[in-house]
Amino acid sequence: MRVKCVICDKIENIDDESLIAKRLRNRPIHTYMCNNxxxxxxxxxxxxxxxxxxxxxxxxxDNDEW
Incomplete structure (x- = not known):
């Protein structure tokens, strides 16, 4: 799976079976950020x-005081 970092716009390949890839496929609101x-x-x-x-x-x- 090809993914793009939201900060530096670097394109990387991640394993299709990985947990990160599954989260990105099932919940499009999640974004990918590279390790750097x-x-x-x-x-x-x-x-x-x-x-x-x-x-x-x-x-x-509830137990916070002002």
Whole structure:
């Protein structure tokens, strides 16, 4: 199966029987991201998280206080 990275537009071939290929076929809303872009985003996110300039917005739970 030929797939295209949503960030860098690099075209790659993945195995038709793989889990990623099955997800892309059955749920067209899912997008493919190559390994290079995925690791780059992960590293930059972790660096921002460690610097303190990163906020993770989560839905409020019932026991949260204002």
């Amino acid at each position: 872009c995925s690791t780059r985003i992960t590293e930059k996110t972790n660096a921002r998280f460690e610097s303190g300039n990163f906020r993770l917005y989560r839905p409020k739970s």
